[in-house]
Amino acid sequence: MAIACTATTSFRTRMARSSSSITSSSDDEKEALDGRCAMRVGIVADDLTGAADSLVQFRSQGWESHLLVAEDSAMTCGAVPCVVSRSLDSRSLANDLAAQATAQTVSEMVRDGFDRVYVKVDSTMRGSIPGQIRGALDAWSRKAPAAFSVICPAYPGMGRVIVDGKLLVKGVPLQLSPAGSDPVDPVRSSELADLVPGAKLVRVAPDANGFIAELRRLGTPGSYVVVEAQREEDMQAIARAIDFFGSEVVPVGSAGLAGHLAGVWRARGQGMEPPRIMRRAPGRVVVAVTSVNEVSLRQADRLMQDWPAVAARRFLDPGLGDRPVPPRWARDVAGLGEPPVLLLQPRPGSSSGGGARASAPLVARSIATAVREFVLHGTGVSGLVLVGGDGARAVLAELGAQAVRLEGTLAEGVPWGRLVGGVAAGKTIVTKAGGFGEVDVLSSIVSTMIGMDGKYQ
Structure with a gap:
């Protein structure tokens, strides 16, 4: 440091x-x-x-x-x-x-x-x-x-x-x-x-x-x-x-x-910088939920209920080895003009073999690799929403980020900022702990990021 x-x-x-x-x-x-x-x-x-x-x-x-x-x-x-x-x-x-x-x-x-x-x-x-x-x-x-x-x-x-x-x-x-x-x-x-x-x-x-x-x-x-x-x-x-x-x-x-x-x-400081308000940037949003906390799982389900016409969900199996192979569909989906919101999650039950603690790093690396594919080959990916600490760390490492400059907050416990360094430098990033937030918090985050109010049917 x-x-x-x-x-x-x-x-x-x-x-x-x-x-x-x-x-x-x-x-x-x-x-x-x-x-x-x-x-x-x-x-x-x-x-x-x-x-x-x-x-x-x-x-x-x-x-x-x-x-x-x-x-x-x-x-x-x-x-x-x-x-x-x-x-x-x-x-x-x-x-x-x-x-x-x-x-x-x-x-x-x-x-x-x-x-x-x-x-x-x-x-x-x-x-x-x-x-x-x-x-x-x-x-x-x-x-x-x-x-x-x-x-x-x-x-x-x-x-x-x-x-x-x-x-x-x-x-x-x-x-x-x-x-x-x-x-x-x-x-x-x-x-x-x-x-x-x-x-x-x-x-x-x-x-x-x-x-x-x-x-x-x-x-x-x-x-x-x-x-x-x-x-x-x-x-x-x-x-x-x-x-x-x-x-x-x-x-x-x-x-x-x-x-x-x-x-x-x-009180000891001078020249404080006021926080910034997130403004919508054209592009697609990738939501990566690596947490298997029941709170985050309910939030992901609610996101799909609230945004069925603009969000797609893909489940991933944990990769094997130190460098998981990107799923075959990752580059194909990344190149499509739709959907504007892509939700990535581990396949239900995929963390049970060997215990959730043992499989958590594999889940994180697998989803991180898929996120990198979308950023490198996707059409206009402008923002990332990372839910779960292990996965957030894995995604930022996969993208080669050096740091995040925090700009403000979208909700209690939901900060946003800009990536510094790496292949996604300058892109918007939002993070959230797996156990935090009301059931509709991901829907609210996505609404702010893609510039739509309320549910989109």
Whole structure:
């Protein structure tokens, strides 16, 4: 990872807030913007759609935002606040391997002078979250030896809240929600104490000073503190407390907490860039759904119901080997003037042999290869919609993309941007996590991209 700054780097001490009666031990090391590039934040995520949906929370509030794809990606952060996000594909890794991958990337961020780091985890706590937290905290402690983690995966805007130490999804205990039956990374408990072993639990207090004091008491070096949250007001209070501790805290959460931190940290910035509105570009849209989450499958079915006259669906079998052969029909369909919308999915049941976890990379590579065929040989492909983190990463790698410059959002958890580098440079890309969104979200995305309102019959 190489992140350059167009201004020289220098630091000065930021004075402690005179309005607060609490003095943080990190106050004397907080960085101010003085003759250097603006604040720089690094996001490490466990999959690509998570890296994007947390990043767009910053972009929507004016931050210059880059999603790095290739290992050798290089970006220049200018004089506006800048955030860089990278997917580590660590969700399905064992905890020790996830810790190693996360520590390596966070160490690079420390080396490159990032002011803050954010660990983006799944809002339904799937995957190797304990390992990701451990790796990030170990690496960041080289910059801030007293660092501890503040963990809040809640995302009230998407129905994820923490009540009495339990994570609920739209009022349902986590293990009884679709996350509990996820074919790749099922979650077996709703208790945060089980999901983050060794963590201490705290509730947001009405009194800001009292809340900060409690975090100070629990937040010993290297410790994990989980904070309950049910409302956006709770999330805002957590973000303000995290900001109080400066680089002493490694925040861990979903895109929900990222949005509030973007607003709090934004106060230090100048010259913010407003997000852009997507405008229809003539051309065809390829929708690649590699997620086998039941939420995304229902969304794909709804897309076909809403757009039967303009959308076609093709099912793919997982390819075999390291380089799957493009399906025979891919180039033929790519060359047709119709359909304006092409939906690609793994064939139902194709992920059952050997287990969904084992077949997920094959599914991703197979669909990624087909997408590349459409981009190279298709008639006027102007946009891609990628649903599912593994598949999104595979598609961007197949296209040779270096990065994505985030421009804005189409819906909660649905960022869009432009590809940087590769054979699809400049094309519009939309990403969405498999478990996110209402049932008609893909229909809405397609409506915006092809410039039609409502259902097309």
